[in-house]
Amino acid sequence: MQVTVTEAARRQQIAEAAVEVVARHGFAGASFAKIVEHAGLSSTRLISYHFRDKSDLMMTTLISAISAVDDRMNERLDGTTDRVDMLRSYIEFLVGMLTTHPDQVRAIREIGANMPEFAPVLRDFRTGRLERQLVQGQREGVFGEFDVRVVARTIANGVDGADGADTDVDAYARELADLFIRSCVG
Amino acid sequence: MQVTVTEAARRQQIAEAAVEVVARHGFAGASFAKIVEHAGLSSTRLISYHFRDKSDLMMTTLISAISAVDDRMNERLDGTTDRVDMLRSYIEFLVGMLTTHPDQVRAIREIGANMPEFAPVLRDFRTGRLERQLVQGQREGVFGEFDVRVVARTIANGVDGADGADTDVDAYARELADLFIRSCVG
Amino acid sequence: MQVTVTEAARRQQIAEAAVEVVARHGFAGASFAKIVEHAGLSSTRLISYHFRDKSDLMMTTLISAISAVDDRMNERLDGTTDRVDMLRSYIEFLVGMLTTHPDQVRAIREIGANMPEFAPVLRDFRTGRLERQLVQGQREGVFGEFDVRVVARTIANGVDGADGADTDVDAYARELADLFIRSCVG
């Protein structure tokens, strides 16, 4: 039985399977074979057919995972105007994603760590929005003087590195938000 | 031509070569073949002979890299009593290691990310000393109230994540130290 | 030059080559490399492609060898109704296979001795038919009282162990049949 689907739909299906495989087996463990098995496809040939090469697949996988997270973030942060509230929500939301969307979060981290050439895409996701918010806060006088790029990057690092913490995730998220708010608010 | 060396010396030689290979090619790219080539040895059989398996080699490699960093850190921090100075020195020193000992730093990160079973060893290196210093600082009233484990972990994440930053490293280090000192003091 | 054949045909081709290699080099000596060489294939990768693992290959090889023997046996024994004739034919036929189909016989023995998990398959081949015939003979009063499983097993052991005997094979076969008929009849 040969199931025919549109090109775009197949790519998306494979990318979503790849997100889960990368998250669970790590980047190195995410072979075509495992992805094919996880997606219930007939052979690895399907991946080779729909993607130029592994890099192409991984880029699509990364974008798929980032989109899922970004969509949720937009819903959540929409309408928040207070800068401090925004910063707290941002941090707590992303740490919370470790529980609600662990596959996406981990896939983003794994791919980011193993595909240096994707740095630009990842950089925008990790710190783009944050930098803009921090700059606005500084202009409004809510935040003190500091290098927004360093702080934004450190916040992203702190959020990413929260994964695997043994303690209660919500408590961890609050502590993390407290940490950066103490530092940013002048 | 058979060159014979003591067991301990060979292990150390191989581990040091492994540090460099892991740093430059990543954990997944650090095959026995590449390590052997880099070390100028005759065959991969030499690694199998001196190490029980790859995990054994990687643990030794990790310890080798950690020792190199720890030794320098002990020299540097020895005699520093002021808590705030200590915190600044600690952060700036480790970020500086990205320039002076990039292989060791990256090998530690790569192995840590790919060998979950080494977590205890890595955890002690990353946050052990820092947690003790932060607790002391709180007792002395220099640092405020915060969860020491979260802050120590976030500092470690911030330092690790400094790698690859495009800006001037020393400036980055100072900004990072400023960030955490603002948050911890007061 | 890439030669393409159907999956089933390739599996059969490889399994048949494996029968011969196992028979001639023993189970331990039957490496993928030797089988590939014997079959005139391009690389060991072809085996890995068509079989899940070595165990899968060996099971297929065993079944291939058993089928070849069983098919001949069915032709030979078909129509024989007399129990004593049947027993004699069975024993003489199998000993004769040592000459006409030595590769199959030896491959079965080698694989059986080295893959304990295949015991059920082998047990059925070695003693299944025999046990049924002996039970029938006992019901008909042709054979005396004895433990059918022990006798069937001993006959199979006696036939297998005939391999390598220096004397004339046909004479050996007759003597062996005489031995068990004396014991079973009356």
Add this chain to the structure above:
Amino acid sequence: MQVTVTEAARRQQIAEAAVEVVARHGFAGASFAKIVEHAGLSSTRLISYHFRDKSDLMMTTLISAISAVDDRMNERLDGTTDRVDMLRSYIEFLVGMLTTHPDQVRAIREIGANMPEFAPVLRDFRTGRLERQLVQGQREGVFGEFDVRVVARTIANGVDGADGADTDVDAYARELADLFIRSCVG
């Protein structure tokens, strides 16, 4: 600490360890490494030092195992004059060895199956004594006319093939003795 022992004692110590390793891991699984580990020796070099090559080790191992079995058999059968009693005792004793000396019995079988060049040694152990007894029995008129070599060989095969039988060992032994006594007496 270097323990020095006489040449002969070392050889015997290693051979006895090899008996157990061959019995438990099969011939193919009996590597120098496993034997060294089982014997508590410092390195495989000790085996290479005391034995010309693996064949030399295996021959010594085979002789060691055969001697252990032969010694017990001599004790047991000494004084038995009745031919039928002797045949029954012989069979039941050897099957019983599967329980009392499984390592020796299995090592003999494994080495015999994998070292065709040891056939002469093994042949004498397996059928030598038996053939002489059968010939005597025929001369005395206790046993019928049959080819003693075929019968002796088949008894040996039947005893060897008793290993792994699921039923009660003693019952199996009695049935086996019954089988051959029915056939021989007569």
Add this chain to the structure above:
DNA sequence: TATGAATGAGTGTTCATTCAT
């Protein structure tokens, strides 16, 4: 008598990819 160190050949298995319809 014993040992530490080294070795080349070989094992099955996995990898992403290409050929040919």
Add this chain to the structure above:
DNA sequence: TATGAATGAACACTCATTCAT
């Protein structure tokens, strides 16, 4: 759009054995 078949390179690891004291 999909597929079955094939591929060469690489992987960690094990083998019995030899070199050099």
